[in-house]
Amino acid sequence: MQHKPLIQINHLTKKFGDNLVLNDISETINQGDVIVVIGASGGGKSTFLRSLNLLNRPTRGEIFFEGTNLVDLSEKQLDNVREKMGMVFQSFNLFPNMTVLENIKLAPLKVKTVTDEEATKTAKELLEQVGLGEKADAYPASLSGGQQQRVAIARALAMHPDVMLFDEPTSALDPEMVGEVLKVMQDLAKTGMTMVVVTHEMGFARSVADQVWFMDGGKILEKGTPEQLFEHPKEARTQDFLSKILAQ
């Protein structure tokens, strides 16, 4: 169970015009893994993450998810895959015209065959899980950034995904709110959820990650356990990046 591959990436390449953003990446993500992707801005981290559920279509390469090559699928077929890959964005992207509860219930009701009752029950449980049980009927605009991001996590979890993708989930938050979001993610990791997290939170990477990947120039330049990567980085670029980050 622990080492069964969930996502298999083969020769993933993405170009925006002449700009090579992802350069022939081949990696495996196993079930239950928590992978933290770090690296300087512009290194292709977000593009890499967004390629996994094909929000960005690769220029070349394959992405196998649960045995299916996503690149071969039509947009319609992809809808069925995406519901199993939860995604959390830097800017939360809650639907401002819906209450917290409606935000969470929308996809289960539209995509899955659940009753309103079941959807409401699940949504309320998830809100308790992220510590926002009393905010069910609030609108996103009345919540703090940290609260909005926790709702966004609950919204993604409502589809019972097999993997959760986090795209810099704390970068848009005021510093005092970062902790509450990381706590939710940490709890989630403990449940055995497979997670791919793009972040600059080195503390989180150190304590939660099974593997840390350092991305640079469109490649996964170096990877390893937190200890290997943070204590004994092999590549000069990794050392350079870490020294800059830790000096802050």
Added chain:
Amino acid sequence: MTHLKRWLVALFAVFAAVVTLNMQSVHADDSLVKIQQKGTIVMGTSPDYAPYEFLVNKHGKNQVVGMDVEVARKIAKDLGVKLVIKQMNFSSLLVALQSGKVDMVLAAMSPTNARRKSIDFSNTYYKSGQDIIINKTDAKIYKDRQSFANKKVGVQNGSLQETLAKTQMKSSTTLGLTKVTDLILALKTHKVAGVVAEGAVAQAYTSNDDSLVEIPGHFNLSSDTMGTAIGFAKGSDSLVAAANKSLAEIKQKKLIPQYLKTAGSYMKTNTEDTSMLHYWTYFLKGVEYTLLISAIGAFFGVLLGTIFALLRLSKHRLPHLIGVAYIEFVRGTPLMIQVMFVYFGIGIFIDIPALVAGLIAVSLNSAAYVAEIIRSGIDSIPVGQTEAARSLGLSERQTMTSVVLPQAIKNIWPALGNEFISLIKESSIVSIIGVTDLIYQLTVVQTATYKGVQPILVAMVLYFVLTFGLSKLLGHFERKMNHAA
């Protein structure tokens, strides 16, 4: 853009081909047989020209009456068919004949040489001098047409009087308006010094309004312009012959004076009570039609507008081009032209009633404007909203209907409201093809009461009540939406 051009060329080619075909079919003269087969003869007229044709309120319903109507009734009776009367602007009558909307035109029309080029005429059935209506206070200044040097005179657009004024009152300038009622109004407010009108019309106005008098025009009338004849589509010889037979009988039995008397008695009932309150049913009907056209226009405008907005936003080339072409073309042509095109142009293929034509034109026009509003609304929604929805497994369509459109509509609500309000006002254009909206009814009341300004005031207040009410209603919904979020 070359695609667009090719489409347009193809469209015009088809249109031209059909028009040509249609004209050829007219040449085979089955005009009389056709009328007898369908059992009705349709008369086109512009009922703002008492005593020839005007409107009376009979049992709460508008009815076209007048000398021309009596003549038409006689012809219909002789042919053994039913008479149907279609109302429209005088300047639309020739097109209506050519496009087959009407079978004959009786509108105090003189058989001028210019008109003979496009339609056929019966023999003349009435001859009346051309006079000039002036304000009573000016009676000492103006004696005949020569005394209007360097003055402005009013004439009906496209009428014989316009030609007469332009050729025989060369030292005067002319003001051309569509309706006689507006001309009288211009006269009374001293915008013009006099109004050139048929003798019988001048008689009708001056006898109903003490502040006006008529003076003889002493126009030099060549034989073909003197008098009034019935217009028919080109090539309908058999129908013209049948009409001439009836006209001969009218002449022989001296029925015209009798018809004029009938018309006169109708005019009296009209002027018995000229208070605006007495005509409230007219205005009510106008409001009903204006609301009907606006509501249906708004409904289909939003429906079709959404479709065209989505076409324009499509990633595929062909739908995108169709969306762009439609929106740009409709926004680039006046609503008035579109109304006439739908009624007369499409009317060549299928006979659609004026109201339906008006509804179609207004809806299609509104769709183009609404499409642009909706497009801007969709563009205003951050791409993150779409990404969030898609990452949850919502399909492209579900994302649009559940996430993007609801937010877009909230953002564009004020702009949509503006569009609906201008729809109420702009729908008044349909009055040119005879749809009885508020503007049309305004003219009807002006004609019936010989009062110019009061009906305008009433219509203005009614329009304001409609638009202000709508604006309040839209504001209520806007607050409701803002309450959420």
